Amino acid sequence: MDSEKLKGVILDQKESMEELLTRERIIKRDTPFDLSNYLNHPNIIAVLGVRRCGKSVFSYTLLREILSTFAYINFDDYRLIEFSTSDFENLLKGFYELYGDFNYILLDEVQNVNGWERFVSSLRVNKTVILTGSNSKLLSGELATSLTGRHVDLVLFPFSFKEFLRYKGKETHDIFSIKSKSSLKRELEEYLTVGGFPETVVMGKRVLSSIINDIISKDIIFRYKVAEVNKFKTFAYSIIKYYSSEISVRRMAKMLNISTATLEKWLNGLRESYLVFMLERFSRSPKPLNSEKKVYVVDTGIINNFTVERSVSKLMENVVAIHLLRKNQLEGVSYLKEQE
Structure with missing residues (x-):
């Protein structure tokens, strides 16, 4: 040129x-x-x-x-x-x-x-x-x-809840009155539903499909030359639905009828595009307890785009995990699971 x-x-x-x-x-x-x-x-x-x-x-x-x-x-x-x-x-x-x-x-x-x-x-x-x-x-x-x-x-991540409030001109430090608590809860409900991508905050959740398609198509399928496009999309959407939950790579590979190596490669693509984060279980032992990891999605709007039944507790867990990853820049964050 x-x-x-x-x-x-x-x-x-x-x-x-x-x-x-x-x-x-x-x-x-x-x-x-x-x-x-x-x-x-x-x-x-x-x-x-x-x-x-x-x-x-x-x-x-x-x-x-x-x-x-x-x-x-x-x-x-x-x-x-x-x-x-x-x-x-x-x-x-x-x-x-x-x-x-x-x-x-x-x-x-x-x-x-x-x-x-x-x-x-x-x-x-x-x-x-x-x-x-x-x-x-x-x-x-x-x-x-x-x-x-x-x-x-x-x-950098999509808007945090604090940034979401700032954009809407509703950032407040007063959460003690009944009115302010009710207002904050309404905003939190919207944040959990729409998420924090700047475009969705401005234009609404309809643009989420375009955002998700761009991430999956441009940053994973195209970049990593994924051949089995439909199967990969099924896998990606399944991973999102497992938000705030533990997954086993071997069990998921068997369920989708693909090799563990292929699934690991696809999972790395999702992680490297910052769409999902896989956290290890906290352990004082130098060796991991098992191969299971917990899935967290970069934005709750994306989660709601693929799930019919929503769990507020799991959405809040996801928000907290992303907050810790944002604050600590992906370093030193794990999840604690009590012994059953």
Whole structure:
């Protein structure tokens, strides 16, 4: 791709993002640590998380609040479907022609370009780079090896209940009056039903089908070249229905009539796309008690899209698990099961 065509894409995308930020209500997201501390010198910051949870807007506004000029491109664009590593030189040329000298660059959904790691690694010498991606393996491979840990990563989730209230202008610290308690319960009921994807909070639960289809089709089936598409979808929907429950990979493989190895591969795809999380049972023993793990889904709206009979207690357990994963950035979270 020549630099002139790339410049057209860059300008179109920036205009679209600015229009979005003007048109929509944008809230400050809660993060477990302050990312601004890592923006003061050349660095790589990876903002990871499930597709359509708000990574692009979060990253763009993070830079927009402190800078008047920064480079930005979103690789999840049909016009960039043929973009390859050989085009990075022209992309950089286009950025310099548009912005002159710049120190900050945002590469959105960069994992769509094979071999992006070397380009990003070279930028780190004198620029601060923010990457976004919807796959937990974004920092595996050559980038992680070449940087030897010299990067910062943040896993972003759909809105927490607190962020959900903030978006609706109903964030409150007063939960003692009968009126405030009743109002908070109504909002919690809606949150458990609709979930926290920004689009569903704005437009309602009808957009959930589109979000789920994007995650499963683009981030798993396409990326991992799944051949048995229908069987995989049956598996994925079954896993979601097991939210806040223990599963056995062997039993599920037998039930779906597929090999354990295939099921493990599919399960890894769900996990790496941040759609589901599999927690180990807590044990003081260095060895796991058994092979069972507990399933938690990234958003309760997705759960309600596939389940007819809902369990408030299980939904609340799922919300708490996701809160702990968000707060601890996926580290050190397990579940406790009392001996029967």
